[in-house]
Structure formats: C-alpha cells, structure tokens
Amino acid sequence: xxxxxxxxxxxxxxxxxxxxxxxxxxxxxxxxxxxxxxxxxxxxxxxxxxxxxxxxxxxxxxxxxxxxxxxxxxxxxxxxxxxxxxxxxxxxxxxxxxxxxxxxxxxxxxxxxxxxxxxxxxxxxxxxxxxxxxxxxxxxxxxxxxxxxxxxxxxxxxxxxxxxxxxxxxxxxxxxxxxxxxxxxxxxxxxxxxxxxxxxxxxxxxxxxxxxxxxxxxxxxxxxxxxxxxxxxxxxxxxxxxxxxxxxxxxxxxxxxxxxxxxxxxxxxxxxxx
Amino acid sequence: xxxxxxxxxxxxxxxxxxxxxxxxxxxxxxxxxxxxxxxxxxxxxxxxxxxxxxxxxxxxxxxxxxxxxxxxxxxxxxxxxxxxxxxxxxxxxxxxxxxxxxxxxxxxxxxxxxxxxxxxxxxxxxxxxxxxxxxxxxxxxxxxxxxxxxxxxxxxxxxxxxxxxxxxxxxxxxxxxxxxxxxxxxxxxxxxxxxxxxxx
Numbered sequence: 001x002x003x004x005x006x007x008x009x010x011x012x013x014x015x016x017x018x019x020x021x022x023x024x025x026x027x028x029x030x031x032x033x034x035x036x037x038x039x040x041x042x043x044x045x046x047x048x049x050x051x052x053x054x055x056x057x058x059x060x061x062x063x064x065x066x067x068x069x070x071x072x073x074x075x076x077x078x079x080x081x082x083x084x085x086x087x088x089x090x091x092x093x094x095x096x097x098x099x100x101x102x103x104x105x106x107x108x109x110x111x112x113x114x115x116x117x118x119x120x121x122x123x124x125x126x127x128x129x130x131x132x133x134x135x136x137x138x139x140x141x142x143x144x145x146x147x148x149x150x151x152x153x154x155x156x157x158x159x160x161x162x163x164x165x166x167x168x169x170x171x172x173x174x175x176x177x178x179x180x181x182x183x184x185x186x187x188x189x190x191x192x193x194x195x196x197x198x199x200x201x202x203x204x205x206x207x208x209x210x211x212x213x214x215x216x217x218x219x220x221x222x223x224x225x226x227x228x229x230x231x232x233x234x235x236x237x238x239x240x241x242x243x244x245x246x247x248x249x250x251x252x253x254x255x256x257x258x259x260x261x262x263x264x265x266x267x268x269x270x271x272x273x274x
Numbered sequence: 275x276x277x278x279x280x281x282x283x284x285x286x287x288x289x290x291x292x293x294x295x296x297x298x299x300x301x302x303x304x305x306x307x308x309x310x311x312x313x314x315x316x317x318x319x320x321x322x323x324x325x326x327x328x329x330x331x332x333x334x335x336x337x338x339x340x341x342x343x344x345x346x347x348x349x350x351x352x353x354x355x356x357x358x359x360x361x362x363x364x365x366x367x368x369x370x371x372x373x374x375x376x377x378x379x380x381x382x383x384x385x386x387x388x389x390x391x392x393x394x395x396x397x398x399x400x401x402x403x404x405x406x407x408x409x410x411x412x413x414x415x416x417x418x419x420x421x422x423x424x425x426x427x428x429x430x431x432x433x434x435x436x437x438x439x440x441x442x443x444x445x446x447x448x449x450x451x452x453x454x455x456x457x458x459x460x461x462x463x464x465x466x467x468x469x470x471x472x473x474x
Contacts, residue, residue: 027468030381031389031427070386072343081343081386083467104471105384109347135350171348258473 017077020086020099028086028101034078036065036096068100104204108133108233110169115189117198117231118162118177130162133200133233136174140164144178146186154191161192161237163229192229196239197246203234205257216256219268220249330369334376337423337433341377343386352385366395366419367410369435373423374459381467389425391432392459394452396420398440404448406455420445422452426460429453 017033028034067073070082080086084103091097108116110132118130121137129137140162145154156162168176179189209216210230220226224245229237236253240246248271256264338354356372373393380387397408397416405412413419418438425432431449440448 027464027471029390029426029464029467030387031425033427072386079388081388082384083381085471103384105382107384135347171346 020078020088023086024088025085027084028080029083030081032080033074034071034080034086034099036076036078037063063096065096066098068098070101070103071099102204102207104202106200106202106234108203110134110138110166110175111232112166112169114169114232115163115165115230116177116233117192117229117235117237118164118233119198120156120158120160120162123156123158128156128162130164130177132175132177133235134175138166138175138177140177140179144180145190146180146184156191161198163189163192163231163237165189192237193227193239196227196237197250198235198237199250199254200234201236201254202257203232205253206230206232206234206236209253209256215261216253216264219264220252223268223271224249330372333369333433333435334372337373337391338376338380340432341387341389341391341425342380343388346386352380354379366397366413366421366435366437367408369393369421370395373433378463378466381463389427390460390463391423391425392456392463393421393423394455394459395422396448396452396455398438398444398448402444404444404451406451418444420448420452422449424453424456426456426463429456 017035019037020034021037023034067078070080070084071078072081073079078099080101082101082103082105084101087100087102089098110116116132118132118138118140120128120140121131122129126142128140128142130140132138142148142153142156143150144164145156148154162177162179164177164179165181166175166177168174179186179191181187181189208214217228220228224240226245226249227239228249231237236250238246238249238253240249252264252267259267334354334356338352342352344352354376356375358368361368370393373391377391381390395407397405397413397420398418399405399412399416405416408416408419416438418436418440420434420436420440422431423433424430436445
C-alpha cells in the first residue's frame with residue numbers, strides 16, 4: 001500500500017507545468033500546461049522560493065504572445081489541446097511571437113484567409129453552396145468573381161471545382177468564400193479548368209509542400225510539365241499532358257508523406273529514365 | 275446475488291455551470307416505488323430514480339464529453355465508432371480497452387481536448403487481494419470488478435463502473451492502485467505519439 005502511495009505521489013509531482021521554451025520542437029500531448037518565458041523567469045527553477053531582484057520592482061514587462069492552433073489560454077498559462085510538435089515564431093516587431101502546435105490531422109476546420117479548393121454542390125438564387133470539407137458548406141456569391149456583374153454572371157455549374165479564399169470563417173457562422181482578392185483581381189482564384197484529378201491528402205502534407213524551401217515540388221516540376229493547385233483543406237488538383245502522367249503524379253504526392261527523401265529521389269530517378 | 279452499479283462522476287465545466295454532484299448534505303431527487311404490480315411472479319417491484327439507463331456506450335460517451343472541448347465546434351456532431359476485433363470474453367476489460375481506443379482516435383482526428391484519458395480495470399477476489407488488469411478467469415472468480423477512467427492532468431476520476439461487493443476502504447485502495455497504473459498507460463500513449471511524429 002505504501003509503495004502504491006509513493007508511486008502515485010511521484011507521478012502526480014511529474015505533472016508540473018513546463019516552460020514553453022524548453023519544450024520547443026518536442027511532441028506535446030493534450031492536458032499539458034506550458035509556462036510563458038516571463039513567468040518562467042519569475043517562478044525560477046526552485047518553484048516558490050527566491051525571486052530575482054529587479055530594480056524596477058513595480059512594473060513587470062508584459063509581452064504579448066499569440067496563441068496559435070492547438071493551444072488555449074488557461075489563466076496565465078497555455079493549455080495544450082492537440083497532440084503535435086510545439087513551434088514558435090519570433091515576432092517581426094514588438095511582442096512575444098506566436099506559439100502553435102504542429103499536428104497531423106485529416107479533418108479541415110475553416111480558417112479566415114485560407115485558400116481552399118471547393119466543389120460546388122448547389123446553386124440557389126445568387127449564392128453557390130461549396131463543399132470545402134468542413135462541417136458546413138461554404139457560401140459563395142456570384143458577384144465574387146473577377147469581372148462579374150449582375151448582367152455578366154460567371155459560368156459556374158454544379159460539380160465544378162472552385163479555388164477561393166475565406167472571408168468569414170468562425171465557429172458561430174456559416175463560412176463565406178470569395179474568388180477575388182481585396183483589390184478585385186482574381187489572382188489565380190476562380191473556377192478550375194476541365195480534366196485533371198482532385199485527390200485528398202492530410203493537412204500536414206499540404207503545409208509541408210507549401211513551405212518555401214520544399215524540394216518535392218521542384219523535383220516534380222522537372223519530371224513532367226504540369227498544373228497543380230493546393231488547397232489548405234487537404235485537396236490537391238493536378239493535371240499533366242496524359243492521364244497516365246496525371247495518375248503517376250497523384251500517387252507520388254500521396255506517397256510523399258511516408259517516404260524519406262532518399263526513397264523519393266530513387267523513385268524520381270527511376271521515373272525520369274522511363 | 276450480484277448488484278450492478280454504474281456511476282458517472284462528471285467533471286465540472288470550466289464556466290462552472292455543470293450539474294452539481296450530490297454531496298453528503300444535500301437532498302436526493304424524487305424516488306418512486308411500486309410493489310406487487312405483476313400477478314404471475316411471486317414478487318415484483320418497480321423503482322424509479324432519475325434515469326434508469328445503463329450501457330457501455332453511455333459511459334464512453336460521458337467520458338469523452340467531459341474531456342472534449344465541444345464549445346469550439348458548435349452545431350457539429352462528433353461520432354466515435356468502436357469495432358471489437360478480438361474479445362477475450364471479459365466485459366470490464368473490454369470497457370477499459372474501448373476507452374483507450376476512443377482516446378487515441380480522438381487525438382488522431384485532431385479533436386481539441388482538455389486532457390487525455392485511459393481506462394484501467396482491477397478485480398478483488400474473495401480474500402481481498404487486489405489484481406490489476408485481471409484475466410477473464412480471474413474476473414469470473416472475483417468478488418468485485420472495478421473499471422475506472424482517469425485523466426492525465428491530475429489523475430482525476432472521470433468514470434467508474436463497478437460490479438460486485440466491496441467496502442469503502444477497498445474502493446479507495448483500488449482507486450490509488452489504478453491511478454499509479456494509469457501512468458504506464460499514459461507513458462505508452464506518449465511514446466506511440468512520439469514515434470508517429472518522428473516519422474515526418
């Protein structure tokens with residue numbers, strides 16, 4: 001009995017909150033509490049004990065830290081709500097930067113400003129209903145296309161693919177998307193052309209492929225000439241000269257998630273030969 | 275005669291408006307009882323106290339509801355489907371395994387949660403010896419079988435499902451032992467999640 005009690009005390013003591021800076025890049029699980037850097041300094045390694053003597057004892061410098069996806073503010077600490085790697089980005093100007101959890105999931109939750117690929121499911125009056133993979137279909141007005149007026153309606157049918165961005169996306173309202181940017185130009189958005197193949201991958205892979213220094217896309221571009229559109233909701237549209245090439249590209253991109261870079265280079269060299 | 279008793283201890287919601295647990299001083303809800311209502315059997319009685327449901331699905335659902343941050347996804351339904359692949363024949367072990375599977379599935383789906391949870395079973399045999407994680411043979415011969423769901427923040431109790439006779443002191447002892455055992459389960463969760471993220 002005494003053994004069990006001591007073991008229980010040990011495991012309870014191990015759940016003390018850790019400093020966010022010490023956990024950067026490591027896997028965190030839901031339920032963990034993280035201390036922000038300024039609190040870390042104040043609390044010190046020994047817990048409630050000596051406080052560092054500061055000349056300006058009254059005013060504590062409050063740094064504004066942004067809580068990204070996977071974290072929630074809980075009192076004056078951060079509570080982890082998703083499993084993944086903890087990341088931090090230094091701020092450009094003043095402030096404490098952004099902390100977020102890099103998680104892998106398949107389900108998309110609409111976020112304002114994200115560019116996504118949607119499928120038109122219904123046309124009712126002036127609004128198209130577009131399926132973006134979230135819990136609700138997004139609404140798209142027919143006037144939100146470049147050069148669209150009441151007389152000059154865009155040519156959009158049910159079943160078409162749309163590349164657009166969210167202007168309204170929160171948990172309380174139906175998401176709304178548009179196919180123009182703030183200046184009124186299409187900027188690549190709008191109805192996606194005929195043919196090609198649309199397939200689904202995990203959200204983490206999309207973010208990896210869209211990173212500025214991603215070699216996968218450069219290598220794929222050297223293989224065949226292709227058109228490719230990435231949606232942040234996990235959908236990729238790909239089109240090459242022949243159907244066979246399109247299918248090969250789709251298979252490579254889906255498999256990229258599980259392959260190491262050496263395996264990938266092998267496959268690319270084998271394809272380049274044939 | 276065996277008595278089956280399912281109790282759910284719900285965690286209070288963050289805003290403090292959750293249902294209040296029954297403390298020792300407050301009054302219980304309305305009781306209603308009717309006797310000798312059937313003519314054929316020798317004796318019969320009907321007892322109504324709150325809701326008379328008891329099922330494994332409800333226990334798992336209540337545990338998940340206590341932990342998942344539902345306020346971030348209004349007007350959305352989260353469905354958990356559990357498929358039994360191989361059942362060694364023990365009911366209590368199945369419940370603990372279902373709880374662990376549900377927790378891992380929710381983490382894999384990226385549903386925001388305030389803690390992880392796990393299920394641990396223990397059995398008390400006739401001389402009072404405590405057996406953690408009993409086999410189905412030990413379960414059949416046990417005097418009482420208890421299953422607990424614990425969270426990983428402070429090892430708090432989320433759900434308890436018990437079958438059999440046991441004293442108050444034995445309940446506390448079982449709870450302490452399962453709390454210590456749950457840290458092994460949580461360490462296994464952490465290792466398997468780390469392995470998954472190390473591949474990328």
